[in-house]
Amino acid sequence: MKLTCSKANLLKGVNIVSKAVPSKTTMSILECILIDASTNEIKFTANDMELGIETKVEGTIAEKGIVAIDAKVFSEIVRKLPDNDVTIESDKNFQISINCEKANFHISGKSGEDFSYLPYIEKTDYLTLSQFTLKELIRQTIFSIADNENNKLMTGELFEVHNNELKVVSLDGHRISIRNVQLKEDYPDHKVIVPGKSLQEISKILSGETEDEVRIFFTGNHIVFEFDATTVVSRLIEGEYFKINQMLSSDYETKFIINKKELLSCIDRATLLVKEGDKKPIILRISDDNMEINIQSQLGSMQEDIDIEKTGKDIMIGFNPKFLIDALRVIDDENVTIYMVNPKAPCYIKDDEQKYVYLILPVNFNTAVN
Amino acid sequence: MKLTCSKANLLKGVNIVSKAVPSKTTMSILECILIDASTNEIKFTANDMELGIETKVEGTIAEKGIVAIDAKVFSEIVRKLPDNDVTIESDKNFQISINCEKANFHISGKSGEDFSYLPYIEKTDYLTLSQFTLKELIRQTIFSIADNENNKLMTGELFEVHNNELKVVSLDGHRISIRNVQLKEDYPDHKVIVPGKSLQEISKILSGETEDEVRIFFTGNHIVFEFDATTVVSRLIEGEYFKINQMLSSDYETKFIINKKELLSCIDRATLLVKEGDKKPIILRISDDNMEINIQSQLGSMQEDIDIEKTGKDIMIGFNPKFLIDALRVIDDENVTIYMVNPKAPCYIKDDEQKYVYLILPVNFNTAVN
Structure with a gap:
C-alpha cells in the first residue's frame, strides 16, 4: 500500500x-x-x-x-x-x-x-437533524446518565421518534432530563437506547453547525450517524426503557420564576463550602418574592437571597446542589420556572412548551439547620 | 476587624x-x-x-x-x-x-x-532588575535543577553578582544551565543559592513587563524580592555551590550552526517513539553540512536530516532528547551554535557573548544501532 x-x-x-x-x-x-x-x-x-x-x-x-x-x-x-x-x-x-x-x-x-469492520447496515430508514441540534441534545441530557454499570439501562439515553418529534431522555435514579425537538417532517416511530459513551464520543466529532446535517439510521441492534465524510455505528442497549410518563406529574403547590444566572452563581458559591464526597444539601426557603439559599458545612456557612416571582405555597426544601447546577447549566433561557409540591416530592424545571423538563428529587435535611 | x-x-x-x-x-x-x-x-x-x-x-x-x-x-x-x-x-x-x-x-x-511573620530584613544592600529579566532568567534555568533532595545544593540556583554582572546557574549532574545578564551599574559581590521552589513561585507573580522593576536584597540567610506592592522573602540554601568554572571548557573538535526551530521540532518528533521512563537516546551523526538524527525504540524507528554549517571533525554522539529539548526551548535565537569534543565529553550550546551556556552530558549508545 x-x-x-x-x-x-x-x-x-x-x-x-x-x-x-x-x-x-x-x-x-x-x-x-x-x-x-x-x-x-x-x-x-x-x-x-x-x-x-x-x-x-x-x-x-x-x-x-x-x-x-x-x-x-x-x-x-x-x-x-x-x-x-x-x-x-x-x-x-x-x-x-x-x-x-x-x-x-x-x-x-x-x-x-x-480487524472488525463496521457491521453492514441497510440504510433505508433514517431521519435528518442538524449537527448543532444533535450536539446540543447530547450536551443537555448526558450529565444525568448513571456512570456505573449496575443498571445498564441508566448508562444510555432514550431516543424516541414519534411523528415529527424526537424525545431524548436520560435518568440516574435521582433525576430525569428530557429534551424534545421538532423534526422537519414525520418519521416512523422508533424507540432505542443509545449508550451514553457513544453519544459522548459522537458529540466530540460533530461540528456543531446548524447548516451541517447528520442522518440517523435505525436498525434492530444499531444506531448509525452519518455526517460529513464520517459514519458512526453504535450498538444499542437492549431492554425496555423506564416508563417516563408515569414518573412525571404536572401538579404543583409552588411555582416560581427566577433569574437563571443568579441562581446558578449563587449555588456555585454555596458549593465551595462542600468538600468532594461530602453530601451536604443546600436548603431553599421559598417565600413571597424571595428565595433564601442556605448551606452549612464543616468549613462554614453561607446564606444568600434571590428575588423570585412566586405563586402558591411557601416551601422549604433541600437539594444536592450538583443536580441543580447540572440542569441549570444546560438551560439557555434567561429566566427559569421551577415547580414544587412538597419537600419530599420531585421538583421540575421546565418551560411552557416542555422543550425541556428537568426533574430533580429533593434530599432530606435536618430542619434544625436554621 | x-x-x-x-x-x-x-x-x-x-x-x-x-x-x-x-x-x-x-x-x-x-x-x-x-x-x-x-x-x-x-x-x-x-x-x-x-x-x-x-x-x-x-x-x-x-x-x-x-x-x-x-x-x-x-x-x-x-x-x-x-x-x-x-x-x-x-x-x-x-x-x-x-x-x-x-x-x-x-x-x-x-x-x-x-502566625510566623516574615523575618525583619535590613534593606540596605540591593540591586535592581526589570521583572521581565528576572522572570526570563528563572524560566531559562529552572528546568535543570534536581527535583529530588538527595543533593540539596542541586535543588537551588546560584545567583552570583560581580561588578555589573549577574550570573544564574542551575545544574542537576547531567547538565548545567548558565545565564549572564548585565546590570545597569556595579554592585558589591554576592553569591547565594536560592531554592528552586521559591524561584518557581516568584516567577508566577512577576508581571514579566520590562518597565516594572524588582529590587533584590541580600542578607546572610535570606534573599528578598520587592516589586509592586509585594515582598517575597526566601530562605537561602546553605553551603558552597559547585565550582562551575572548573567544569567548563572552551576546547572543541566539532562546531556547527543549526536552525533552532528545525532541531527542536525534529527532536520533539523523535521522542514520541520513547515511552515515559524508557531511556532511549537520540543519536546525532554530524558530517559535512548535514546532521542525521536517529532514534530506535520498541515502537519503531525514526530518521531525519537537518542542514548544518559545520567546522571541525565528524562525530556521532548520543543524548537524552529531553535535555536537548529543555535547553533549546528557552533559547530565543534563530540559529544556535553547538560545540562538541568527543562522544563522551559534554557538549555546549552557547552564544558568542556567553549570555547563555548550556552544557549537556552525552549518553552512551549501542553503536550497533545504525
Missing part, C-alpha cells in the same frame, strides 16, 4: 476515528486504526465493538492495500509531522514507513485481517 | 500570597493567610517557613484588627463572589463573615498570634 495525504487531512481523520479506540483492551487489534486503501478511497476505521467509526480521508493512492496501525503511535506521529504532504507506505510484512519532508518513521503494522 | 475591598483587589492579593501556602503541612496555621489591618494598611501574608510573601491590598479599614483565615477556603470564596465590594469582618472569637451583595459567608478564623 502507498498513499499520500496532507498532514491536515490525516490529522482530521485520525482525530475522528480515535474516538472509537478503547483506552483499555486485551485485544491489541482494537488499539489500531485500519487504513483501507483497497478501493479508490482512503478510509480510516476504528472499532471497539460497541462503537465503530469510519471516515474518508482525502488523498491519492499510488498502490492499493490495507494495513492496521497502532492508533496512539500513529496519531502522535501525524500530530508532530511538518505541515506538508505525508506518504504512508506498507510492505507485505506490514512494515510501515511514514515520510514527510526529511522525516522518516518506521513502525510495525498489523494485517487488517483480524 | 472590619474592612472593605473590591473583589478584584482581594483576588489579586489572595492569588499572590497563596503561592507561599504549603500544599501539605502538619501546622494548620501555615495553611492560613494572615489579614493584617492593624495599621492604616491592609496586608496579606502567607509563610511556609522557607518562602514568605506579603502584599498590600487596596481597601478601607473601618475597624483595625488581625485575623488568620484558611487560604484555600478564603481563596475559593473570593473567586466566586460577585464582582463588587466585599466586606470582611471578624469578631473577638475570630469568627469571620464575608459579605458581598446579597451573599453572606461565615467561617471560623484563627488568631494571628501563632
Whole structure:
C-alpha cells in the first residue's frame, strides 16, 4: 500500500476515528486504526465493538492495500509531522514507513485481517437533524446518565421518534432530563437506547453547525450517524426503557420564576463550602418574592437571597446542589420556572412548551439547620 | 476587624500570597493567610517557613484588627463572589463573615498570634532588575535543577553578582544551565543559592513587563524580592555551590550552526517513539553540512536530516532528547551554535557573548544501532 495525504487531512481523520479506540483492551487489534486503501478511497476505521467509526480521508493512492496501525503511535506521529504532504507506505510484512519532508518513521503494522469492520447496515430508514441540534441534545441530557454499570439501562439515553418529534431522555435514579425537538417532517416511530459513551464520543466529532446535517439510521441492534465524510455505528442497549410518563406529574403547590444566572452563581458559591464526597444539601426557603439559599458545612456557612416571582405555597426544601447546577447549566433561557409540591416530592424545571423538563428529587435535611 | 475591598483587589492579593501556602503541612496555621489591618494598611501574608510573601491590598479599614483565615477556603470564596465590594469582618472569637451583595459567608478564623511573620530584613544592600529579566532568567534555568533532595545544593540556583554582572546557574549532574545578564551599574559581590521552589513561585507573580522593576536584597540567610506592592522573602540554601568554572571548557573538535526551530521540532518528533521512563537516546551523526538524527525504540524507528554549517571533525554522539529539548526551548535565537569534543565529553550550546551556556552530558549508545 502507498498513499499520500496532507498532514491536515490525516490529522482530521485520525482525530475522528480515535474516538472509537478503547483506552483499555486485551485485544491489541482494537488499539489500531485500519487504513483501507483497497478501493479508490482512503478510509480510516476504528472499532471497539460497541462503537465503530469510519471516515474518508482525502488523498491519492499510488498502490492499493490495507494495513492496521497502532492508533496512539500513529496519531502522535501525524500530530508532530511538518505541515506538508505525508506518504504512508506498507510492505507485505506490514512494515510501515511514514515520510514527510526529511522525516522518516518506521513502525510495525498489523494485517487488517483480524480487524472488525463496521457491521453492514441497510440504510433505508433514517431521519435528518442538524449537527448543532444533535450536539446540543447530547450536551443537555448526558450529565444525568448513571456512570456505573449496575443498571445498564441508566448508562444510555432514550431516543424516541414519534411523528415529527424526537424525545431524548436520560435518568440516574435521582433525576430525569428530557429534551424534545421538532423534526422537519414525520418519521416512523422508533424507540432505542443509545449508550451514553457513544453519544459522548459522537458529540466530540460533530461540528456543531446548524447548516451541517447528520442522518440517523435505525436498525434492530444499531444506531448509525452519518455526517460529513464520517459514519458512526453504535450498538444499542437492549431492554425496555423506564416508563417516563408515569414518573412525571404536572401538579404543583409552588411555582416560581427566577433569574437563571443568579441562581446558578449563587449555588456555585454555596458549593465551595462542600468538600468532594461530602453530601451536604443546600436548603431553599421559598417565600413571597424571595428565595433564601442556605448551606452549612464543616468549613462554614453561607446564606444568600434571590428575588423570585412566586405563586402558591411557601416551601422549604433541600437539594444536592450538583443536580441543580447540572440542569441549570444546560438551560439557555434567561429566566427559569421551577415547580414544587412538597419537600419530599420531585421538583421540575421546565418551560411552557416542555422543550425541556428537568426533574430533580429533593434530599432530606435536618430542619434544625436554621 | 472590619474592612472593605473590591473583589478584584482581594483576588489579586489572595492569588499572590497563596503561592507561599504549603500544599501539605502538619501546622494548620501555615495553611492560613494572615489579614493584617492593624495599621492604616491592609496586608496579606502567607509563610511556609522557607518562602514568605506579603502584599498590600487596596481597601478601607473601618475597624483595625488581625485575623488568620484558611487560604484555600478564603481563596475559593473570593473567586466566586460577585464582582463588587466585599466586606470582611471578624469578631473577638475570630469568627469571620464575608459579605458581598446579597451573599453572606461565615467561617471560623484563627488568631494571628501563632502566625510566623516574615523575618525583619535590613534593606540596605540591593540591586535592581526589570521583572521581565528576572522572570526570563528563572524560566531559562529552572528546568535543570534536581527535583529530588538527595543533593540539596542541586535543588537551588546560584545567583552570583560581580561588578555589573549577574550570573544564574542551575545544574542537576547531567547538565548545567548558565545565564549572564548585565546590570545597569556595579554592585558589591554576592553569591547565594536560592531554592528552586521559591524561584518557581516568584516567577508566577512577576508581571514579566520590562518597565516594572524588582529590587533584590541580600542578607546572610535570606534573599528578598520587592516589586509592586509585594515582598517575597526566601530562605537561602546553605553551603558552597559547585565550582562551575572548573567544569567548563572552551576546547572543541566539532562546531556547527543549526536552525533552532528545525532541531527542536525534529527532536520533539523523535521522542514520541520513547515511552515515559524508557531511556532511549537520540543519536546525532554530524558530517559535512548535514546532521542525521536517529532514534530506535520498541515502537519503531525514526530518521531525519537537518542542514548544518559545520567546522571541525565528524562525530556521532548520543543524548537524552529531553535535555536537548529543555535547553533549546528557552533559547530565543534563530540559529544556535553547538560545540562538541568527543562522544563522551559534554557538549555546549552557547552564544558568542556567553549570555547563555548550556552544557549537556552525552549518553552512551549501542553503536550497533545504525
